[in-house]
Amino acid sequence: MSATPETPPAISVGKELFRSVGWNIFSTVSRTLTMLLTTWVAARFLMPEHYAAAAIVLSTTAFFELLSQFGFAQAIIGVKDRSERFVNTCFTTSLLLASVLYLILFLVSPFIERYYSVVDLSLFLRINGLLLFLTLVTAIPFALLERDLNFKSFALVNWFTSVGIFLTTVPMALGGMGVWVLIIPRLVGVTLGGVLALWFARYLPKISFSIDALKKSFNFGISALISNFTNYISNHTPILLMGKVWAQATLGVFSFVNNNYRRPLDIISAQFTSSLFPILVRVSDRTDLLRMTFLGVIRIGFFLITPLYVVFIVGAQVIVPGVFGDQWVQAIVPFQILCCLPIIRILTFGVSNTLYAINLPHLTARISAIRMVLIVSLLFIFFLMKLDLVKTLIWLIIPETLIVFYYHLTCIRRLESSVLEVARVLLVPMSLNLGLALALGVAVVGLKAQNWYNIWGYLIAASVSGLGYLTLAQREFRAQINLIRNL
Numbered sequence: 344m345s346a347t348p349e350t351p352p353a354i355s356v357g358k359e360l361f362r363s364v365g366w367n368i369f370s371t372v373s374r375t376l377t378m379l380l381t382t383w384v385a386a387r388f389l390m391p392e393h394y395a396a397a398a399i400v401l402s403t404t405a406f407f408e409l410l411s412q413f414g415f416a417q418a419i420i421g422v423k424d425r426s427e428r429f430v431n432t433c434f435t436t437s438l439l440l441a442s443v444l445y446l447i448l449f450l451v452s453p454f455i456e457r458y459y460s461v462v463d464l465s466l467f468l469r470i471n472g473l474l475l476f477l478t479l480v481t482a483i484p485f486a487l488l489e490r491d492l493n494f495k496s497f498a499l500v501n502w503f504t505s506v507g508i509f510l511t512t513v514p515m516a517l518g519g520m521g522v523w524v525l526i527i528p529r530l531v532g533v534t535l536g537g538v539l540a541l542w543f544a545r546y547l548p549k550i551s552f553s554i555d556a557l558k559k560s561f562n563f564g565i566s567a568l569i570s571n572f573t574n575y576i577s578n579h580t581p582i583l584l585m586g587k588v589w590a591q592a593t594l595g596v597f598s599f600v601n602n603n604y605r606r607p608l609d610i611i612s613a614q615f616t617s618s619l620f621p622i623l624v625r626v627s628d629r630t631d632l633l634r635m636t637f638l639g640v641i642r643i644g645f646f647l648i649t650p651l652y653v654v655f656i657v658g659a660q661v662i663v664p665g666v667f668g669d670q671w672v673q674a675i676v677p678f679q680i681l682c683c684l685p686i687i688r689i690l691t692f693g694v695s696n697t698l699y700a701i702n703l704p705h706l707t708a709r710i711s712a713i714r715m716v717l718i719v720s721l722l723f724i725f726f727l728m729k730l731d732l733v734k735t736l737i738w739l740i741i742p743e744t745l746i747v748f749y750y751h752l753t754c755i756r757r758l759e760s761s762v763l764e765v766a767r768v769l770l771v772p773m774s775l776n777l778g779l780a781l782a783l784g785v786a787v788v789g790l791k792a793q794n795w796y797n798i799w800g801y802l803i804a805a806s807v808s809g810l811g812y813l814t815l816a817q818r819e820f821r822a823q824i825n826l827i828r829n830l
Contacts, residue, residue: 374502377509382603385524386667388516391595397525398598399459399586400467402579404474407448409571411441411475419486431551434483438550441475448472459586463522471526474533481537484544496543504536573711577718584726585735593732596674600681607651608685633701634758637693638768644689645772650779655682657783680736687744690751690765697754706757710750717742 419430449469456464488497511528520527541547581601586594655662659679664672695707721742725735755765 374505377505381509381512384513384516391592393522394595394598395591396461396522398582400471402582403468404471407444407475408478409575411437411444428551428553431549432553434548435550435552437479441479445472445475477533477537481533481540484540484546487544487546500536500539503539504532507535508532569708573715576715580719580722584722588726588729597732600674600677604678604681608648630759633697634760637697641692642768644692645769648689649686649776652682652686653776653780676733677736687747690747694750694754706753714746
């Protein structure tokens with residue numbers, strides 16, 4: 344790591360973006376397989392009540408994690424200062440915060456256990472709280488790899504982390520270790536990933552502190568913290584608040600569905616958006632490149648992600664019990680409802696990265712704050728009304744959709760684009776996906792009528808329909824890929 348600031352060389356946005364995608368695809372294919380196997384094994388051997396306890400543990404710990412990191416990872420990527428003193432100041436500050444926060448978590452754990460009336464919840468919290476230190480060790484070198492566009496090492500670390508989680512989950516699930524199956528494997532995976540990230544980044548953490556270096560991180564750090572905090576409140580309040588209202592089995596169903604419905608969206612979007620920020624930072628003065636890249640990534644997202652969720656929504660009654668077991672039948676309707684959200688959220692592909700790249704992180708924080716207020720207010724009303732799971736999800740989709748459109752419009756206005764331009768970009772992929780939905784709907788009706796309503800029959804129907812979709816979409820998809828590649 345250089346001790347003095349350097350001027351990054353001029354780059355091709357498209358070539359750097361697709362170079363990152365190449366390595367990400369390598370890790371994603373293998374990582375996705377291990378992730379699916381891990382989820383399948385855990386779901387087959389665990390009950391919804393186990394997921395309920397784990398959800399409370401993970402949601403509580405996640406709050407302390409985001410406070411301890413203070414958005415320093417985003418600061419390391421975005422701030423021009425590449426000195427070792429700056430990075431070590433971020434590490435030292437995070438370590439101090441993690442130590443104080445773990446002590447607080449350790450002391451309040453018994454009270455949290457008493458509030459939710461979950462046996463051994465205090466022990467689960469104290470063990471899982473070690474993630475405050477483990478994620479700290481991982482976050483700094485990860486940010487260094489991402490800042491230096493070291494996509495190969497970044498991809499390898501993610502892959503080995505998922506393998507470590509899988510190899511730990513299988514024997515624990517087979518051994519009937521209950522809630523620990525959802526806690527210990529992540530500790531093992533994050534530890535392995537942290538060690539590898541430190542090695543690849545050639546970074547040895549040192550205790551060092553500089554007020555000037557800390558001040559440099561404030562613009563990115565505080566904005567990222569606010570954004571992460573508001574996202575945390577929005578995403579975890581249903582568990583922390585409604586966990587007192589819903590039965591443990593209902594909370595477990597929500598946790599299971601909420602954790603799994605987003606995975607295809609997260610996996611595919613990560614191939615572009617994880618490397619988009621450090622690339623766009625280098626061309627932040629070129630509005631035309633930013634706009635074309637932003638719209639191109641959204642269009643590719645609709646081509647890739649929407650058909651997956653169409654398959655999930657139409658075939659949920661086959662997929663959920665067929666893959667995860669009959670104990671998850673009550674998860675079908677919540678799964679279908681939540682699968683509508685990723686299709687809408689594709690509009691926000693790359694929005695936060697683009698706003699950060701043009702040095703407007705406060706806009707992301709402001710929109711996240713608006714989202715938090717809306718979601719928390721509604722959830723508090725639902726808490727008082729003791730609303731059931733399905734009605735809660737239906738009502739939550741309304742503000743989520745409004746926020747997505749507002750977030751998207753804010754970005755395209757800054758990029759000097761228009762709603763009409765976005766509509767033209769999305770016309771072809773949305774039309775093709777509508778046709779796919781109709782084809783699958785007809786297939787499902789036919790399968791039910793012939794009593795072939797099982798996962799194999801639906802997979803065959805989805806495969807045939809998917810081939811038809813790919814045949815029609817491949818020309819448009821290749822054209823969009825080439826357009827971004829040549830930016």
